Structure formats: C-alpha cells, structure tokens
Amino acid sequence: xxxxxxxxxxxxxxxxxxxxxxxxxxxxxxxxxxxxxxxxxxxxxxxxxxxxxxxxxxxxxxxxxxxxxxxxxxxxxxxxxxxxxxxxxxxxxxxxxxxxxxxxxxxxxxxx
Amino acid sequence: xxxxxxxxxxxxxxxxxxxxxxxxxxxxxxxxxxxxxxxxxxxxxxxxxxxxxxxxxxxxxxxxxxxxxxxxxxxxxxxxxxxxxxxxxxxxxxxxxxxxxxxxxxxxxxxxxxxxxxxxxxxxxxxxxxxxxxxxxxxxxxxxxxxxxxxxxxxxxxxxxxxxxxxxxxxxxxxxxxxxxxxxxxxxxxxxxxxxxxxxxxxxxxxxxxxxxxxxxxxxxxxxxxxxx
Numbered sequence: 001x002x003x004x005x006x007x008x009x010x011x012x013x014x015x016x017x018x019x020x021x022x023x024x025x026x027x028x029x030x031x032x033x034x035x036x037x038x039x040x041x042x043x044x045x046x047x048x049x050x051x052x053x054x055x056x057x058x059x060x061x062x063x064x065x066x067x068x069x070x071x072x073x074x075x076x077x078x079x080x081x082x083x084x085x086x087x088x089x090x091x092x093x094x095x096x097x098x099x100x101x102x103x104x105x106x107x108x109x110x111x112x
Numbered sequence: 113x114x115x116x117x118x119x120x121x122x123x124x125x126x127x128x129x130x131x132x133x134x135x136x137x138x139x140x141x142x143x144x145x146x147x148x149x150x151x152x153x154x155x156x157x158x159x160x161x162x163x164x165x166x167x168x169x170x171x172x173x174x175x176x177x178x179x180x181x182x183x184x185x186x187x188x189x190x191x192x193x194x195x196x197x198x199x200x201x202x203x204x205x206x207x208x209x210x211x212x213x214x215x216x217x218x219x220x221x222x223x224x225x226x227x228x229x230x231x232x233x234x235x236x237x238x239x240x241x242x243x244x245x246x247x248x249x250x251x252x253x254x255x256x257x258x259x260x261x262x263x264x265x266x267x268x269x270x271x272x273x274x275x276x277x278x279x280x281x282x283x284x285x286x287x288x289x290x291x292x293x294x295x296x297x298x299x300x301x302x303x304x305x306x307x308x309x310x311x312x313x314x315x316x317x318x319x320x321x322x323x324x325x326x327x328x329x330x331x332x333x334x335x336x337x338x339x340x341x
Contacts, residue, residue, distance in 0.1 A: 005212060007213060008205070008209055013209070014202065017198060021195060027332055028336065031337070043337055044329075046332070047329050047332050050325075051325045051328050054324060058201055058202075058205045058317075058321045065146075067143075068146055071147060071150045075154035075158075079161045083164075083165050086165045086169060087172075090169050090172065090173075
C-alpha cells in the first residue's frame with residue numbers, strides 16, 4: 001500500500017521560483033515610479049500574487065482536499081474581519097455625534 | 113485470486129510502521145496532518161495579522177512620519193533577503209519532492225541548502241539591525257535625533273517599533289524553522305523518510321513557506337512604500 005500523492009514536476013517548481021523572482025524585481029522597480037496612492041495598491045497586489053503562487057504550488061493547495069482549502073480561505077476571512085472591524089473603529093472615531101433629546105430625534109427621524 | 117509467496121520476515125512491513133491505528137489509510141493520516149498544520153498556520157496568520165493591522169492603523173494616523181522612515185530602509189538588503197527567502201522556498205519544495213521520491217541524497221542536499229539560505233537571511237537581517245542601532249533608530253533603547261526629518265522624531269518611533277516587532281517575530285520564526293530543519297536533517301541522515309513516510313518534511317515545509325509569505329508582505333510594506341525622493 002503506497003501513498004498516491006501527486007509529485008510536483010521540477011519544472012513547475014522552478015517556474016514558480018522564477019515567477020516569484022520576476023515579481024520581486026517588478027515590485028521593487030515600480031516602487032521607484034511615483035504613482036501616489038497607487039504605489040501601495042500595486043505593491044499589495046503583487047504581494048498577493050506572490051503569496052498565491054506560494055500557497056497554490058509550494059504549499060500544494062492545488063492538490064489538497066476541499067476541507068483544507070476551506071480552512072485556508074477561512075483564515076483569510078478571519079484576517080479580513082479583523083482588519084475591517086479595526087478600521088471601522090478607527091475611521092469613525094472622529095464622527096461628531098450630537099446627542100439629541102428623544103423627542104427631537106423622533107421629530108427629525110423621518111427626514112434622514 | 114493467485115497468492116504470491118513472500119519470504120517470512122520478522123520486521124513489520126515498512127509501509128505499515130507509520131500508519132497509526134486510528135487511521136484507516138495512509139492518505140487519511142496525511143490529510144489529517146495537513147489539515148492540522150493549516151489550522152496552526154491560520155492561528156499564525158492572525159498572530160502576524162494583528163501586527164499588520166496595527167501597522168495599517170498607525171500608517172493611516174501618521175502618514176507623513178511613516179513616509180519619512182522609508183529613507184532609512186535599505187531596499188537593496190531587503191530585496192536581497194526577499195530573493196534569498198524565495199530561493200529557500202524552492203529548495204524546501206524540492207526537499208519535499210525528494211522525500212516523496214525516496215531520494216535520500218537529494219533530500220539531505222536540499223535540506224542543507226534551505227538551511228544555508230535561511231542562515232544567509234538571518235545574517236543580512238543582523239547587519240540591518242546593526243545599521244539601525246548605529247543610526248540611532250531603535251526606539252526606547254537607542255533613539256537618536258532622526259536627522260533626515262527631525263519634525264517626525266517623535267512619531268516615527270512607532271514605525272520603528274513596529275519594524276522591530278514584525279521583522280523580529282519573523283526572524284524568530286526563521287530561527288525556529290532552522291531548528292525544525294536540523295531535526296529533519298538528522299532524521300534524513302538516518303534514512304527515516306521515504307515515499308511512504310514524509311509527513312514531517314511536508315509539514316515543516318508548509319511552515320517554512322508560510323514564513324516566506326509573511327516576508328513577501330513585510331518587504332513592500334516596510335521597505336518599498338514611499339521610499340522615493
């Protein structure tokens with residue numbers, strides 16, 4: 001009884017390595033170009049592409065069970081929840097909120 | 113159904129030795145290991161994620177102070193380290209492949225190469241830390257006057273604090289990884305791993321690739337954004 005695991009080709013692994021090196025060069029080069037707010041977007045986009053390559057091939061998610069993939073996505077989801085809620089907090093701290101008497105709130109309530 | 117006569121051996125068949133009694137098949141055992149490792153890695157994602165969220169919050173609060181810090185970051189050393197880690201990930205993936213194919217010598221070779229790349233990374237990181245110390249960029253312990261942008265001398269400390277937390281935690285993971293790899297290397301010398309038993313190589317490989325991914329995000333966030341001018 002031997003294990004039936006798909007063994008990756010050397011060419012696939014080396015190909016992913018080459019793509020990662022090229023993407024590292026690209027992200028370094030792009031950082032010297034002034035793009036304003038877009039610099040961080042491009043940098044993070046390339047980082048996500050690199051991370052996806054590592055997860056898909058090196059970490060063999062492409063051959064893993066659906067349950068393992070689900071766990072992987074769940075990890076990203078929880079990370080997303082943490083970041084969204086943190087920013088929900090920080091981005092709304094400056095909202096001025098005037099406390100109103102109950103009757104007044106009701107009176108203006110219909111117009112919002 | 114014809115039966116083949118096998119010579120009687122007092123040793124248990126090699127395939128069976130590593131299958132624990134509570135698993136039905138080798139595949140099931142491997143799936144369980146993989147799922148467990150991924151669960152651990154998710155806790156690691158959230159562990160590093162907390163620091164990334166903190167970084168994002170403070171970058172939003174003090175954008176100018178954060179931008180001023182990037183001129184102190186050595187993009188060449190950071191980029192070199194990124195490439196070194198990518199190479200180590202390749203050799204790690206090749207080590208797993210060698211174990212899957214029972215290629216003992218390749219496995220030892222690729223494990224050693226992975227450890228060499230990991231060590232190079234830590235040495236370069238050490239030089240960077242040394243530079244930061246000399247330049248007085250270590251908040252709390254050795255913080256100078258921040259000559260390039262003295263108006264941010266106060267607020268930029270939070271960035272360098274985050275820099276040392278994040279890269280320090282990453283380096284600690286690398287050191288733990290090197291310890292795990294030396295454990296694998298000893299086992300590999302004893303020819304423990306073969307086509308039917310390579311789970312430890314694959315699991316430590318997953319951990320090593322995860323640490324690589326953390327650096328893939330640290331490099332652009334700490335070194336690249338806003339370093340022009």
